[in-house]
Each structure stands twice: as C-alpha cells, then as structure tokens.
Amino acid sequence: MRAGPGRVPGPCPSPSSERSGIVRDSGVFQRSASHFTDRITADGRDGWPVEAGRYRLVVSRACPWASRSLVVRRLLGLEEALSLAVADPVQDERSWRFTLDPDDRDPVLGIRFLSEAYEAREKGYDGGVSVPAVVDAATGRLVTNDYQRLTLDLSTEWGALHREGAPDLYPEALRDEIDERMEGIYRDVNNGVYQAGFAKSQEAYDAAYARLFARLDQVSEHLAGQRYLVGDTITEADVRLFTTLVRFDAVYHGHFKCNRNKLTEDRVLWAYARDLFQTPGFGDTVDFDHIKRHYYVVHEDINPTRVVPRGPDLRGWRTPHHRQELGGRPFGDGTPPPPPPSSEVVQPL
Numbered sequence: 155m156r157a158g159p160g161r162v163p164g165p166c167p168s169p170s171s172e173r174s175g176i177v178r179d180s181g182v183f184q185r186s187a188s189h190f191t192d193r194i195t196a197d198g199r200d201g202w203p204v205e206a207g208r209y210r211l212v213v214s215r216a217c218p219w220a221s222r223s224l225v226v227r228r229l230l231g232l233e234e235a236l237s238l239a240v241a242d243p244v245q246d247e248r249s250w251r252f253t254l255d256p257d258d259r260d261p262v263l264g265i266r267f268l269s270e271a272y273e274a275r276e277k278g279y280d281g282g283v284s285v286p287a288v289v290d291a292a293t294g295r296l297v298t299n300d301y302q303r304l305t306l307d308l309s310t311e312w313g314a315l316h317r318e319g320a321p322d323l324y325p326e327a328l329r330d331e332i333d334e335r336m337e338g339i340y341r342d343v344n345n346g347v348y349q350a351g352f353a354k355s356q357e358a359y360d361a362a363y364a365r366l367f368a369r370l371d372q373v374s375e376h377l378a379g380q381r382y383l384v385g386d387t388i389t390e391a392d393v394r395l396f397t398t399l400v401r402f403d404a405v406y407h408g409h410f411k412c413n414r415n416k417l418t419e420d421r422v423l424w425a426y427a428r429d430l431f432q433t434p435g436f437g438d439t440v441d442f443d444h445i446k447r448h449y450y451v452v453h454e455d456i457n458p459t460r461v462v463p464r465g466p467d468l469r470g471w472r473t474p475h476h477r478q479e480l481g482g483r484p485f486g487d488g489t490p491p492p493p494p495p496s497s498e499v500v501q502p503l
Contacts, residue, residue: 166217167282181354183362188300190272194288195311202290202297204312206235209260209297210270212271212287214250215245215441215500218344218397219301220286225393226305228435228491231317236308237262238498243444244451249283262291269297273458282381305390319489323390333392342369344398350409351456359411367414369451374422379483381429388484392430398439399427403466405449409456418470428470429477434490441500442468468503 194202194209202209211227213220227236239260241250243408249269252260259266269283286304288297298304309324324332342365349362373395377383398406402417418424429443431437450462484490493499 166219166286167284168216170215181358183349183352183354183358183405188284188298188302190275190296190298191300191303193300193303193311194296194297195307196314203333204315206315207237208291210237210239210260210289210291212241212250212260212268212285212289213243214243214285214448215439215444217285218401219284221397221400221439222301222305222307222393223286224439225396226308226323226390228439228494229310229323229388229393229485230308230312230320231491232308232312232315233495233498235312235315236288237291239263239289241268242446243441250285255355260450263289263294270294305393309390317491318487320491321485321488322389323388323393325385325387325389328384328389332389332391335383336394338369339373339391341397342366343373344394347398347402347406347410347412350412351406351453363414364410366412370420370423377426378422381426381477381480386482386484388430388433396427396430396436399423400431400437401445404442404446404468406456408463409449409453416466418466422500425475425477428473428475431471432475433484434493437471438494438500442503471503 172445192200192202194200198204205230211223213224213447215221227233227238239252239256239262242253245251249267249272251267252258252265255261263271265271267283268285268287271287271289271294272279272281272283274294284299286300286301287299288304289295290297301303301427309322346362346369349358350366350380350469353359353362373383380386382388383395399417402412403411404414407469418429431440450457454460
C-alpha cells in the first residue's frame with residue numbers, strides 16, 4: 155500500500171514524512187501499513203529464500219520498531235547470517251543516511267542513503283523511506299520494510315540458521331495469547347506514545363494519553379504476578395513492549411508529553427524493564443545517545459530548538475530488579491546469546 159497524503163509511510167520514516175503524519179481535522183496521528191511486504195521464507199515463496207549472507211538488515215538504533223529486529227537477531231544468533239547496517243540517528247530530507255561509515259557509504263551496499271535501495275526496488279518511488287529494512291545485498295534492492303512481520307519471520311522462517319540454544323520467541327502453543335497481547339500493546343503503547351506526541355488537537359492528545367496509561371496500568375497489574383508477558387519465558391511480546399519502555403523516560407515522558415508518571419515511578423514496569431535490559435540481547439542493543447539525538451533533533455516541530463536534554467540519569471538501568479524471584483526461565487530450554495560482535499558493541503552505561 156502506498157502511503158497517501160497525511161499518512162506516515164511506515165515505522166521510522168524520513169523526517170519530512172513523519173512530520174506529515176496527521177489525518178483528519180481531529181488532529182489524530184495515524185500510521186500507515188508498510189508498503190513493501192515481501193517475506194523472506196524457508197521455501198522462498200515470495201522469491202526471497204532464507205540464505206545466509208544474502209541479505210542486509212538496515213536499522214537505526216534510535217527507532218523502536220527497528221530495535222525489535224536488533225533484539226531478535228541477537229537472541230536468535232543471526233549476526234553472521236544477516237549482516238547489519240546502522241544508519242545515522244539524525245536523518246536529512248533525503249532519508250536515513252550512512253554517515254557513520256567511512257566515506258558516508260554503507261560498506262556492503264555501497265550507497266549513501268537508504269532511499270537508494272527503495273529506488274532500486276521501485277523506480278520513481280516517492281513514499282516514505284523507513285527502517286527496519288532488509289536489502290538484497292547482491293542487487294541493492296529493498297526486500298521488505300514490514301516491521302510487523304519481520305521479527306516473526308526471523309523466529310519462524312530462519313530456524314535453520316538459528317544458533318544452538320536459541321530461544322523460541324513465538325511458540326506455536328502460545329501464539330494466540332502472544333498476538334492478543336501484542337495487539338493491545340501496539341495500539342495503545344507502541345503507537346500510542348506517537349499518537350500523543352504528534353497529536354494536533356487537545357482532544358486527540360487526551361484520548362491517546364488516556365489509552366496509553368490505561369494499557370500501561372493493565373500491563374503493570376498483569377506483570378506484578380509473573381515475570382514475562384506470556385508464559386514463563388521471553389517471547390516476541392516482551393521484545394515489543396521493551397523497545398517502547400526503554401525509551402519512555404528518555405524521550406516519551408517529556409518530548410511526547412506522556413507525563414502522568416515516569417517509568418521509574420511504576421515499581422513493576424521499572425523492574426520488568428530493568429530485568430530485560432540486563433538480559434543478554436536486550437540492553438546490549440540500546441544506544442541512548444542515538445535515541446535522544448534522533449527524537450530531539452529530527453522532530454523540529456515538537457522541539458524547534460533541537461536542544462538535546464542531558465538527563466535522565468541512566469545508571470538505574472543496572473540496579474538490581476529482583477524479578478527472578480517470580481521464577482521464569484528467560485530462554486526456556488535454550489541459552490543466553492554470546493556477547494555481540496565487536497563491530498556491534500554499543501557504548502555501555
């Protein structure tokens with residue numbers, strides 16, 4: 155589906171597209187579906203078979219939707235099978251750019267801007283350029299920017315390339331419950347913070363704010379008695395909630411006016427988020443510098459000064475959480491992932 159006027163074309167699009175994401179006179183922010191929804195599968199039914207070394211995952215460490223794929227890729231041990239390109243957290247009007255690499259080019263794809271892969275896929279493409287994106291390294295063509303499906307396929311279709319001891323993040327017996335949890339969290343929390351932050355009317359903001367904190371209260375109550383969202387192990391549902399929670403105090407509380415309370419003021423959610431952050435595969439993918447610079451610099455209509463705040467104090471992420479007292483087995487019958495490759499290490503807190 156091509157993004158039309160007043161719709162945000164994908165999860166973390168180029169800045170001009172994101173700022174135009176307001177629909178209807180009510181001022182409600184609405185996110186459109188991804189435009190390129192091909193799937194990379196074991197049987198290659200969409201023309202893209204799973205193949206080690208063939209594809210390149212393009213992310214921004216600032217983007218919560220892209221961060222899902224970073225966490226899942228680490229947990230499943232796909233670092234060697236699926237190479238990684240990290241874009242500059244601050245885009246310009248030409249889209250996500252590779253200015254973190256020598257000569258401002260991605261060393262594998264040889265391009266300066268992610269938009270070049272979109273253009274290679276669809277000549278004359280004029281929609282949003284978003285991350286996460288998977289690119290066919292040989293042709294430079296975009297394969298997919300379907301952030302909702304991508305991580306599920308990494309879990310279910312890429313199994314032959316998973317590391318030994320990889321957890322089952324989408325167990326078949328629990329999929330209905332996982333899907334139900336993820337739907338509510340996506341609608342009211344993952345996307346809800348954006349609906350509050352980009353609202354252009356008081357009514358739209360108030361409604362998004364109410365839904366957000368009602369859902370967070372519900373999730374907090376649920377997690378008071380169990381360590382993870384579904385079952386006794388980490389699942390895709392936990393990954394999707396974590397990528398919003400880890401950004402909450404740093405950007406959503408102030409920048410997006412989601413300020414009824416901070417994450418650190420909810421005893422259960424703060425402990426839950428710290429538990430995941432300290433679990434290999436989660437916190438070692440998080441770059442708070444990228445997160446803060448992206449939101450406060452790129453969203454000029456919300457923060458016209460582009461001043462990036464110094465706080466909050468991030469040292470609390472390493473403090474004891476005591477969630478292990480609830481039981482649970484983070485990786486089920488599997489094992490933690492090894493440390494990230496040296497080229498992917500983020501600056502520790």
